[in-house]
Structure formats: structure tokens, C-alpha cells
Amino acid sequence: MMTQSKPGLSARAKAEIDEWLKKYPADQRRSAVIPALHIAQDENGGWLTTELMNEVGDYLQIPHVAVYEVATFYSMYELKPVGRHKISVCTNISCMLADSDGIVRCLKDRLGIEFNETTPDGKFTLKEVECLGACVTAPVMLVDKTYHEKLTPEKVDHILSELE
Amino acid sequence: MVKMNQVCYRTLDMPEPWRLATYEAAGGYQVWRKILQEGTPRDQILEEMKKSSLRGRGGAGFPTGLKWSFLNPNTPGQKYLVCNSDEGEPGTCKDRDILRFNPHQVIEGMAIAGYVMGVTVAYNYIRGEFYEPIERFEAALKEARAAGLLGVNLQGSGVDFELHMHIGAGAYICGEETALLESLEGKKGYPRFKPPFPASYGLYGKPTTVNNTESFASVPVILSKGPDWFLEEGIPNNGGPKIFCVSGHVNKPGNYEIPLGTPFKDLLELAGGMRNGRPLKAVIPGGSSAPVLLADTMMNITMDYDALAKAGSMLGSGAVIVMDDTTCMVRVLARLAHFYSEESCGQCSPCREGSGWVARIVHRILHGEGKPGDLELLDNVAGNMMGRTICVLADALAMPVQSFIRCFRDEFEYFIQHGKSLVDGGKLR
Numbered sequence: 287m288m289t290q291s292k293p294g295l296s297a298r299a300k301a302e303i304d305e306w307l308k309k310y311p312a313d314q315r316r317s318a319v320i321p322a323l324h325i326a327q328d329e330n331g332g333w334l335t336t337e338l339m340n341e342v343g344d345y346l347q348i349p350h351v352a353v354y355e356v357a358t359f360y361s362m363y364e365l366k367p368v369g370r371h372k373i374s375v376c377t378n379i380s381c382m383l384a385d386s387d388g389i390v391r392c393l394k395d396r397l398g399i400e401f402n403e404t405t406p407d408g409k410f411t412l413k414e415v416e417c418l419g420a421c422v423t424a425p426v427m428l429v430d431k432t433y434h435e436k437l438t439p440e441k442v443d444h445i446l447s448e449l450e
Numbered sequence: 451m452v453k454m455n456q457v458c459y460r461t462l463d464m465p466e467p468w469r470l471a472t473y474e475a476a477g478g479y480q481v482w483r484k485i486l487q488e489g490t491p492r493d494q495i496l497e498e499m500k501k502s503s504l505r506g507r508g509g510a511g512f513p514t515g516l517k518w519s520f521l522n523p524n525t526p527g528q529k530y531l532v533c534n535s536d537e538g539e540p541g542t543c544k545d546r547d548i549l550r551f552n553p554h555q556v557i558e559g560m561a562i563a564g565y566v567m568g569v570t571v572a573y574n575y576i577r578g579e580f581y582e583p584i585e586r587f588e589a590a591l592k593e594a595r596a597a598g599l600l601g602v603n604l605q606g607s608g609v610d611f612e613l614h615m616h617i618g619a620g621a622y623i624c625g626e627e628t629a630l631l632e633s634l635e636g637k638k639g640y641p642r643f644k645p646p647f648p649a650s651y652g653l654y655g656k657p658t659t660v661n662n663t664e665s666f667a668s669v670p671v672i673l674s675k676g677p678d679w680f681l682e683e684g685i686p687n688n689g690g691p692k693i694f695c696v697s698g699h700v701n702k703p704g705n706y707e708i709p710l711g712t713p714f715k716d717l718l719e720l721a722g723g724m725r726n727g728r729p730l731k732a733v734i735p736g737g738s739s740a741p742v743l744l745a746d747t748m749m750n751i752t753m754d755y756d757a758l759a760k761a762g763s764m765l766g767s768g769a770v771i772v773m774d775d776t777t778c779m780v781r782v783l784a785r786l787a788h789f790y791s792e793e794s795c796g797q798c799s800p801c802r803e804g805s806g807w808v809a810r811i812v813h814r815i816l817h818g819e820g821k822p823g824d825l826e827l828l829d830n831v832a833g834n835m836m837g838r839t840i841c842v843l844a845d846a847l848a849m850p851v852q853s854f855i856r857c858f859r860d861e862f863e864y865f866i867q868h869g870k871s872l873v874d875g876g877k878l879r
Contacts, residue, residue: 309573309614311528314654316636320619324578348636359638359795361620362578374579378540379738379771380697382785416622416789417540417738418579421697421769422704431581 295341299325303345315346319356322346323363332372332411333364361415369404369411371449373397374428377414380421389425390414392439396446409449452716455707456683457691458544458667461552468586470593473554479599481673482558485565486607492523492566495673499566502677503689504669507544508534508625508662509737509767511755514669520649521659523568530653531564531572532660534630535587538577538622540738540789541769544693544705545663549576549583552667553590559666561600561611562673567659570610574663575630578619587615622793626841627660629795640797641841664693685711688754692765696721698772699728710754717753717770728774732857736766738786739846741853742779763853778873779858780865783850784812790847801844804835808851815862818869825855825862 295303303322310317319342326338334357343353357363364372375393377386394400397410404411420426423435427442434445461467461476473479484490500515521529533556537545548556560572576584591613594600602610616634618624624633628642631653652658668690672680681689688710694717697703701722708717714733724730730745735753741763743751751757758765773782791805811828814820832848839845855862864872 309616311654314635317616317634319636320578320633321617324617324619346636352636355638356619356636359621360578360618363619377785378789379734379782379785380541380703382782383698383771383773383777384703415620416792417538417542419537419543419546419577421541421543421771422695423543424697424703428579433582 294337295326295345296329299329300345303342316348316352319346319348319353320360323353323357327363331370332368333366367404369409371409371430372411372413374413374415374418376416376418376420376424376426376428378417380417381424381426384424386425388439389427389437389442392442393427396443410446452708452712452720453683453691454720457671457680457707458548458552458555458664458693459705459707460671461555467551468553468590470554470590470597473552473558477674478554478670479558481670482561482599483605485562486605486609489607492568495562495566498673498677499669502672502680503684503687504665504672504680505688505755506662507664507668507692507768509539509739509764511765514661514665517649517659517661518563518566520647521567521569521657523566525568525657528571528654528656529567529569530656530658531560531567531569532627532630532634532653532658533560533572533574533663533666534625534627534660535574535576535580535583535663536618536625536630537580537663537767538625539767539769540786541695541697541734541771542737542767543695543697544768546580546583547705548663548667548693549580550586553583553587554594555667555670556587556663557590557594557600557613559669560613562669563659563661563666564611564613565609569659570612572611572613573616573634573653574613575616575618575624575634577624578617584615584617591615621795622789623795623841623843626843629841630660631658638795640795641843643840683709685709685752685754687756692753692768694753695767695769696772697769699725699774699777700772701725708753711752711757714748714751714753714770718772721772724772724774726774728776730772731775731777732773732779734763734769734771734773734850736764737769738771738789739842739849740764740766741849742857744857776874778871779854779861780812780816780871781874783854784809784816786850787812787847790843794843798839798844800835800838801847804831804844805847807831808835808847812851815865818865820862820866820869822866824866825859829855 306318306321339353343350504514505511624639629639648658693707787809791809796802832851835844835848
């Protein structure tokens, strides 16, 4: 039987946020908003709902709008549902010189989607990102939390086939 | 034979170089332990730092010792130390490897800096995408705390130093130090007006010093081998080795930590020479914000702050982006312009509007829709972006725009007239 998970931040997420809060002065709870949003997003299948952002705001005792500001400013937050795996491919200069175009073509071909789209089976979301800071091993992509470097179309095929 | 990996990458060839035991086997934490045992006078360390001529490795090249002297250790109240590990300047990936392979050296450097400036609380701000470095750094913090190298009343010395890791969430602008402080306070990464500078009004409004990861990681070696050694490894006014991230059309792209003042041609040789033996066309010598230089200039230049500045570019973060004769410079500029327009924080109109404008003009040239007068327009927009904004992101786009048009005007004109590239037959993205 499917169990409906309770919406909102879990006790474990709150405990994790508490660990971050220990790092900042007691009157600077707002400092934990970036890590807290990462935690909330991870727990919610990779994206943030308005309710979750509100809850992060309430937990940190800061206005909801202060959370929205951060969630919309930083590129790692998703405000719409994403696939089980998020593929972020770099196309900035060093990757471009190492033919990231070929990698992008390969990814779009294999997945049958464009940037900022999710495959119909909900497995993959494809994103174009700015420099990932691994330029000497270009071309590079980030799949969920793992860097894949010195990419070739064959390597991309292999990486995709390994993902559940 | 160029000497390599003597400072920040000194543990690189050792097994599990990120561990405390490895770092200590390489001589790590000796300086910090000595300070805790002997209470080395702060002024003595500060003088050694100044003498070493270490210049900020994040991009600006500001003398680190001088920066430290701006924070008075006797000022009452909380002061902060922050490490900028928000590495994001396109072409740059040196700090990632320091954090992955030698995190303890960053910790030791920060601890020493904290001692000199009388700071007891510090943060290392690491970009959010760096999952592996984040994990390694956090593990290193745990080891250092357990060994009594971080915390309160360390080794019974009465010295306190606590260091925390903070993470980002994807924003190039947070590499700008005041935007980084805003971000650390839990806000959008909007750079602050300066003055006041962080040394008087920094994190939470308190006096703060921000240094780059590589700068901090250089400190323990400067103090253990001595400032004279460090200075002599480089050239006058450009102390020490520096990590160069060589990417692009070379056979062996990589991070090479070599003495400042090394000729570019030697660095190119270290990086395996040009890919497929093709001729060198141009190099962006210090990260995407640095003006591009032509092959002839590069083959006769030494890699140091002063030589590159004299040639009209900058050493910046040490990201050396190498391009061969097949590279379409219109295409390269279009990609860079897209980047800056994506990453402009939107606070200042000249940058927010100007970067988008530049990106659209270069984009239309690249797609065969350039118009006569576009180059003058680009030059004009770039000129109006320079020096008119709170931070230097606008300049970081304006400088490449002007240098690309100056160095490769014929390529841009050809593209506008013929709707295709002079170089690669009009291949589009």
C-alpha cells in the first residue's frame, strides 16, 4: 500500500537545520536559510513548494519573502517539479572549447528533451548551467550530487544507463 | 625543469592526501602548533607575510599581509575571518582541488590568520555544487577539532579559534567578497557599496577579513619555509608559486602550481603543448574576466601579476584558457556575454541592462543577423558599463568585449558582413 508522506519539513530535516544553526550567532538564524533550503529541497524530491519555503521561514523566524528572495536568486533551487535525476551540463568557455556542444547534443538525443524539460517518465531533468569549476577536466556535468568529467558521448551513455 | 606543487598541492602525490595524518606527515600544523606553544608575536607573523609578497589568489592580487594589517587585533567585539571558496570564475578550478586534496592546509592557514588578527570565529564559504570538496572539508574540520587544533583554549594556550563551513547555492556573484558576506547572512548575493570595506563593516556588520582559499593555503608553507624562500620562488613583488588552471586546446589540461614569473611557453609545454599540434591563436590568461591576449604576446610573456598587467590583461585567478586557430572568437565572446548577463545580480542598471544588451548583440552577430554599426554599439555599451556599478562584474564583461573587438575586429566584421564565421565555416551553436 502506498503511504502518503506528510507534507512539510520532517523532524530529521529540522534536526539537520539545527546543526547548521549552531554555527551562527543566536540572533542570526537567517544565515541558515541557504543550507535549510537545500535540506528541504533534497527531502522533497529535488524541488521547493511555497509551503516548504514558508515552513523554512517560520522555522528560522524570518519573513516568508526573505526565503522566496533566496530561493529565486540562487540557481540550485528548483521551484517546479524535476525528474528523479537532475543533469546539469556546463557549456561555459572551457567546456565549450572541449566540445560540450557534442555532449549537449548527445544528452538531448538520448533523453528526447530540451533544456529545462523533464522526460515523460519523470526520470531525468536536463539543465544548462554556468561554470561548475572543473575546467581542466572539461567537458563536465553534474548529475544529482556527482561530477562527471572528461565526458565523451560514450561516457554519457554509460552514465545514463547506470542511473535507476 | 619547472618546480611543481610545492605549496598548496604539496600533499597531492601522497596516499589519501586529505587526511590529517597525511598532512602532518608533510609537515602540516607545525606552524600552528608552534604558535599555540610559544605564542609567537602577531607582528612577527604579519611582517613575514608582508615580506613574502603573497598576493591575493582570488583574482585581485592584493597583498595579503597588507590586507591582514587592516584588521586591528585589539579592536573590542567580535571580528570575523571568511574564506572565499565560491570558486566560479570560468576557467578556474584550483580551489576545488585544494579543498578535495589538502583541506587541512586551508584550515591551518585560516587558524594562523585568525590568530594574527585576533579573530576567534571563521567561516569557509564553499560553493554549493562542490559536493565532494564540501564533504572533504567537513571531515577535515572534524579531524582538526578532535585533535585539539580548532576550538577553545587550544592546547592550553588560551587561544580560541572556531571554524565553520558554510555553503552556497549557485551564484557567480557571491565570489565578490561583499556579496559573499550578504549570502553568508542568508540574503541574495547583492554586492555592497564600498566604503565601508569589510575590514570595518563586514559579516553581521563586524570587522571582517576575506581571503581566497589558495591564499590561506599558502600561509603555512610561507611561515614554515620562510618568507625569503617564498619570495625567491617567485619574482620580486610576485611572491611564491601560484596555481594555473590550464584549460582549452592543450594536450594535458590541468592545475599546475608553478613559480610566478615562469614563461608562458614553459607552462604551455607542461600542459603538453597545443592539441593536434595546431597553432596558438589567443589566450585568456586570468579567468574569463581578463582581457584576451594574442599568441605573439603570450609566447613572450612571463606568468606574473606585473607582466600580465603591463600587457593590458591580468593574472586574475590564474585560469589560463588556451585557444587554437580553429576557435571562432565571435562564438567565444557570445558565450562569455551570455554568462555575465545570466550572472548579473540585477542591482545596478548599467550591468543588468548592459550585459543583456551586449549578449543580445553578440548573439545576433553569431546568428548571421549582425548589423553595420554593431561593433561601435558594443564598444559604446561596454564603455558605459565600466566603472559605473557597485561591483566589478560589469567591468568583467566590458573588458573582454573591448579586447575581443580590438584583437579580432576582422572576425567580427566578417561575421556581420557575411553572416558566417571567418574561422569555422559559420558553425552555430
